Amino acid sequence: MSDSTDEDAPECRACGDPVTEGDGRRIQSIVKNGEAIHYQFCSPACLESGERT
Ligand SMILES: [Zn+2]
16 A cells, blocks of 8 residues: 555545645545545535535
């Protein structure tokens, strides 16, 4: 398992920006159809807006 963060930075679920570590990153974990899904957000504000939609 590698720890690479730059090469495949996840997109913010709300605004689509690449989510990098140490930048107010937030992760929302939900369970859908028995699978754990982790949504990534670049900031607390995006986390809130992502939850509303
Ligand atoms: Zn964002």
